[in-house]
Amino acid sequence: MFRYIIVGAGFAGAVTAERIARELNEKVLVIEKRNHIGGNAYDCYNADGVLIHQYGPHIFHTRIKEVWEYLSQFTEWRMYHHRVLGVIDGKKVPIPFNLNTLHEIFPLSLAQSLEEKLIQHFGYNVKVPILKLREVDDEQLRFLADFIYEKVFLHYTMKQWGVTPEELNSTVTGRVPVYISRDDRYFQDVYQAMPKEGYTRLFETMLEHPNIKLMLNTNVNEVLKLKDGRIFAFGQEFTGKLIYTGMLDELFNYEYGELPYRSLRFDFETEHTEQTQEVGTVNYPNDYEFTRITEFKHLTGQVHPHTTTVREYPQPYNRHVAEQAIPYYPYVQAEPMALYDRYKEKARQYEQLIVVGRLAEYRYYDMDAVVAKALKVFRDRITTNN
Numbered sequence: 150m151f152r153y154i155i156v157g158a159g160f161a162g163a164v165t166a167e168r169i170a171r172e173l174n175e176k177v178l179v180i181e182k183r184n185h186i187g188g189n190a191y192d193c194y195n196a197d198g199v200l201i202h203q204y205g206p207h208i209f210h211t212r213i214k215e216v217w218e219y220l221s222q223f224t225e226w227r228m229y230h231h232r233v234l235g236v237i238d239g240k241k242v243p244i245p246f247n248l249n250t251l252h253e254i255f256p257l258s259l260a261q262s263l264e265e266k267l268i269q270h271f272g273y274n275v276k277v278p279i280l281k282l283r284e285v286d287d288e289q290l291r292f293l294a295d296f297i298y299e300k301v302f303l304h305y306t307m308k309q310w311g312v313t314p315e316e317l318n319s320t321v322t323g324r325v326p327v328y329i330s331r332d333d334r335y336f337q338d339v340y341q342a343m344p345k346e347g348y349t350r351l352f353e354t355m356l357e358h359p360n361i362k363l364m365l366n367t368n369v370n371e372v373l374k375l376k377d378g379r380i381f382a383f384g385q386e387f388t389g390k391l392i393y394t395g396m397l398d399e400l401f402n403y404e405y406g407e408l409p410y411r412s413l414r415f416d417f418e419t420e421h422t423e424q425t426q427e428v429g430t431v432n433y434p435n436d437y438e439f440t441r442i443t444e445f446k447h448l449t450g451q452v453h454p455h456t457t458t459v460r461e462y463p464q465p466y467n468r469h470v471a472e473q474a475i476p477y478y479p480y481v482q483a484e485p486m487a488l489y490d491r492y493k494e495k496a497r498q499y500e501q502l503i504v505v506g507r508l509a510e511y512r513y514y515d516m517d518a519v520v521a522k523a524l525k526v527f528r529d530r531i532t533t534n535n
């Protein structure tokens with residue numbers, strides 16, 4: 150029998166499994182409902198031989214040295230700085246909106262005076278969330294804020310979330326602040342790179358260990374039962390630790406109702422040409438039904454005569470409809486968070502249960518944050534009281 154069972158083979162599950170196997174030298178069972186490891190970071194070669202990210206484009210970036218060094222044990226890296234252009238009034242301009250964007254959009258004299266005011270008001274090399282910029286008490290800057298709000302954020306956010314930026318937790322649009330700088334990169338983190346041989350290969354290396362047993366194509370409910378504070382695995386009482394990285398409402402049979410999520414539909418297209426876009430991602434805040442198009446070869450650096458792009462079509466999450474059944478984004482609003490807290494309280498009744506990851510914690514985590522959290526959970530909750 151195993152003393153550790155992990156549900157989910159994404160970053161949260163793979164990091165904890167790897168640490169238990171190597172650091173504690175204990176056997177661990179990983180249960181994964183999909184037919185592959187990697188969670189949403191999974192990548193694979195499509196029929197044309199182009200490396201794609203099946204669940205949406207994933208760019209690795211972090212400022213956390215521990216995370217970078219930890220993952221560097223399992224992969225070499227390809228240095229990559231992600232750049233995004235947004236189509237505004239029919240023109241492709243740098244996103245996040247920065248001083249270069251300002252100069253590409255407005256006539257020189259207006260751009261210059263707006264630039265001066267921005268620097269005077271906020272300073273240089275400063276990031277200002279759009280909702281903060283809109284609070285500014287200056288007519289000309291208000292004009293700029295409203296322009297950016299309307300052309301970059303409003304319609305994109307309506308597509309992505311079905312609500313306006315004001316109706317969302319301000320941290321969501323705050324992920325892409327207006328940047329008073331000439332830096333065109335999407336991220337400013339110290340470490341920005343892509344795993345040289347892809348994410349799936351990275352996961353394979355992490356999970357390749359005699360102490361790790363992997364069960365694919367298996368849903369948690371097929372092998373585990375939780376009842377009155379006790380956990381049963383394969384029909385027997387389980388006394389070890391259960392690390393769960395899936396949705397908490399699913400684990401508890403939707404007892405208090407369903408947690409809301411946003412889902413996506415991905416439309417992949419391969420063209421028999423080497424390149425179709427000037428940068429990794431082009432955002433379409435105002436046009437079409439999709440939010441953005443990503444061309445994978447920019448990210449992966451793959452040399453190939455053909456190229457594959459993906460368009461992201463946001464849609465409501467619905468677990469009963471196969472095409473809408475992947476919960477890509479937690480809907481981090483007050484009401485869903487309150488519902489989540491009830492599930493979290495329920496989870497506390499199970500002493501052996503540890504929840505970690507984007508789904509299990511209902512947090513809008515990037516990959517590095519999940520790795521950092523999983524390492525912390527290992528240190529604080531797994532290595533103690535064994």
Ligand code: FAD
Pocket residue numbers: 156157158159160161162180181182183186187188189190204205206207208209210367368369370394395396399413477478505506507508514515516517519
């Ligand atoms: P997941 O990767 O979702 O893994 C959870 C695993 O658990 C899955 O494999 C799932 O199948 C399995 N599972 C769930 N329920 C069960 C069950 N009941 N039984 C068995 N198995 C189960 N982050 C970045 O840092 N950079 C990016 O560029 C980036 N781009 C993204 C783009 C998109 C479209 C999305 C949706 C996310 C993006 N992210 C990005 C975030 C990144 O995907 C997550 O931070 C990361 O994958 C979370 O890892 P996780 O292990 O918590 O969850």
Ligand code: UDP
Pocket residue numbers: 235244301302303305306309321322323324325432434
């Ligand atoms: N956003 C926007 N316009 C853009 C880019 C982002 O309105 O051109 C908003 C939108 O609400 C989005 C959020 O900022 O959901 C976060 O964007 P990010 O690119 O971080 O989203 P992710 O890559 O996680 O989908």
